[in-house]
Amino acid sequence: MKPEQLLFAKSHEWVFVEPDATGGKVATIGISAFALEALTDLVHIELPKIGRVLKAGQAFGEIESVKAVSDLYSPVDGAVVEVHDKLVGELENLPQDPYGNGWIVKIKLSDEAGLGSLMDYAAYKKQCEEEGH
Amino acid sequence: MAIALRETPLHSWHASHGGRMVDFASWSMPVQYSSIVAEHTATRTAAGLFDISHMGRLRFDGPGAGQFLDSIVTRRVADQLAGQVRYALVTNDQGGILDDVLVYRLADAGGGEYWLMVVNASNRLKILDWLAPRLAEASDVSMLDVTDNWAMIAVQGPRAIELLQPLVETPIRPIKYYHATETRIAGHGGIVSRTGYTGEDGCELMLGARAAEGVWQSLVDAGATPAGLGARDTLRLEAAMPLYGHELSETIDPIQAGLAFAVDLEGRDFPGHNALVQRKTQNNAPVRVGLAVEGKRAAREGYAILAAGKSVGEVTSGTFSPTLERPISMGYVPRDYAAPDTALEIDIRGRAEAARVVKLPFYRRPK
Numbered sequence: 001m002k003p004e005q006l007l008f009a010k011s012h013e014w015v016f017v018e019p020d021a022t023g024g025k026v027a028t029i030g031i032s033a034f035a036l037e038a039l040t041d042l043v044h045i046e047l048p049k050i051g052r053v054l055k056a057g058q059a060f061g062e063i064e065s066v067k068a069v070s071d072l073y074s075p076v077d078g079a080v081v082e083v084h085d086k087l088v089g090e091l092e093n094l095p096q097d098p099y100g101n102g103w104i105v106k107i108k109l110s111d112e113a114g115l116g117s118l119m120d121y122a123a124y125k126k127q128c129e130e131e132g133h
Numbered sequence: 134m135a136i137a138l139r140e141t142p143l144h145s146w147h148a149s150h151g152g153r154m155v156d157f158a159s160w161s162m163p164v165q166y167s168s169i170v171a172e173h174t175a176t177r178t179a180a181g182l183f184d185i186s187h188m189g190r191l192r193f194d195g196p197g198a199g200q201f202l203d204s205i206v207t208r209r210v211a212d213q214l215a216g217q218v219r220y221a222l223v224t225n226d227q228g229g230i231l232d233d234v235l236v237y238r239l240a241d242a243g244g245g246e247y248w249l250m251v252v253n254a255s256n257r258l259k260i261l262d263w264l265a266p267r268l269a270e271a272s273d274v275s276m277l278d279v280t281d282n283w284a285m286i287a288v289q290g291p292r293a294i295e296l297l298q299p300l301v302e303t304p305i306r307p308i309k310y311y312h313a314t315e316t317r318i319a320g321h322g323g324i325v326s327r328t329g330y331t332g333e334d335g336c337e338l339m340l341g342a343r344a345a346e347g348v349w350q351s352l353v354d355a356g357a358t359p360a361g362l363g364a365r366d367t368l369r370l371e372a373a374m375p376l377y378g379h380e381l382s383e384t385i386d387p388i389q390a391g392l393a394f395a396v397d398l399e400g401r402d403f404p405g406h407n408a409l410v411q412r413k414t415q416n417n418a419p420v421r422v423g424l425a426v427e428g429k430r431a432a433r434e435g436y437a438i439l440a441a442g443k444s445v446g447e448v449t450s451g452t453f454s455p456t457l458e459r460p461i462s463m464g465y466v467p468r469d470y471a472a473p474d475t476a477l478e479i480d481i482r483g484r485a486e487a488a489r490v491v492k493l494p495f496y497r498r499p500k
Binding site: 040041043044046062064065066067069 | 164165167168169170363367429430431433452453455482
């Protein structure tokens with residue numbers, strides 16, 4: 001996927017929303033290339049269990065590099081329906097393909113209202129520039 | 134108001150070669166250039182190159198210099214011979230650690246002698262303040278802070294000496310561990326010491342600030358890998374070397390830190406001497422241990438160490454070890470929990486993970 005198709009949270013997670021088989025919406029979630037570039041030397045990712053209910057802004061996992069640990073925050077309200085377990089053993093895929101094979105979880109949306117507060121790629125890029133990197 | 138960070142003589146090299154610069158003790162220093170793991174591994178398998186110019190370098194001259202230093206540090210240094218380097222602690226009156234330092238006694242080209250104390254960047258001003266009144270009362274010794282005039286570079290790893298020798302006039306291999314000498318480095322006056330903070334063989338160089346970039350570039354061209362503070366930390370932690378502000382602080386004494394080898398109590402005096410004599414007999418203080426955790430989440434600085442669900446101590450340093458490919462930590466626990474293989478738990482961000490005490494160091498270089 002291209003970042004231009006995605007929505008972004010302030011905390012650097014990206015979101016791709018699409019309809020699911022039951023008429024609801026499912027959000028695929030990952031971390032931006034910008035955030036991953038700052039996180040070299042990944043050693044571990046802690047993923048949630050399927051079924052976990054999340055509110056937008058709630059931490060759902062952790063990404064750990066040699067130097068530090070960062071929380072992963074859900075950009076949406078919903079329940080975890082799929083988890084990219086293979087990532088744990090293939091962490092190098094994350095920075096190599098952050099918007100494709102680097103997806104982390106899929107969340108079935110319980111509420112779409114929160115999507116409005118996410119940024120598009122242009123706004124997200126601007127935020128990153130302002131963060132002084 | 135933004136206060137500008139201090140810059141070492143190698144700063145512009147770091148900034149223009151991919152160095153990710155951060156504030157370390159008010160100096161702008163590179164955390165990494167590429168990857169911490171790559172820089173760490175290069176040091177363990179070939180040669181890593183470290184800019185350590187931010188460290189404080191204090192020079193002591195005069196016939197009273199040795200006695201003066203002997204009255205300040207925990208280690209006997211008055212009998213140190215020219216060319217020897219000793220690790221010591223500077224302690225306060227309670228025996229708490231103000232800094233860990235290296236003390237050098239050196240012969241200069243003119244047949245004279247002087248001493249150097251190399252101190253942590255974060256403690257330089259504190260140590261200068263500590264020394265000032267004591268210097269004022271001492272006779273036959275003067276001190277000069279030469280930090281800004283010199284650069285300091287560490288070359289560490291199995292190939293370090295091989296890569297360094299072409300630049301250094303004195304044969305390096307005969308220089309024994311914890312020994313140093315004045316020599317010429319790429320034609321400039323400087324000091325080479327067989328010391329380091331990585332657990333590998335290698336040297337630390339002191340040389341004039343203006344000569345630094347040329348020497349650094351020559352070492353890079355010869356195959357040494359620039360390595361930043363990130364790798365410096367993972368390397369020293371694998372070698373179980375303490376870091377001030379983590380394993381060492383003003384509320385920790387050298388004995389509980391496992392540094393009794395750097396404390397000489399007999400027949401001498403220094404600030405905190407009596408407190409340390411007491412420690413040797415009534416020793417209830419928590420002691421430094423190595424810790425291994427199950428799983429991949431590292432037990433990091435500040436995390437609580439638990440026994441039967443209760444906090445008994447704290448982690449002081451922790452990371453993922455690139456060489457061992459598992460998390461490693463050091464921390465302090467009461468003596469009763471300090472035996473190797475003692476089962477404990479560590480609260481890693483809300484989850485108690487199984488852990489056990491392990492012997493230090495985590496890594497020893499192959500003979």
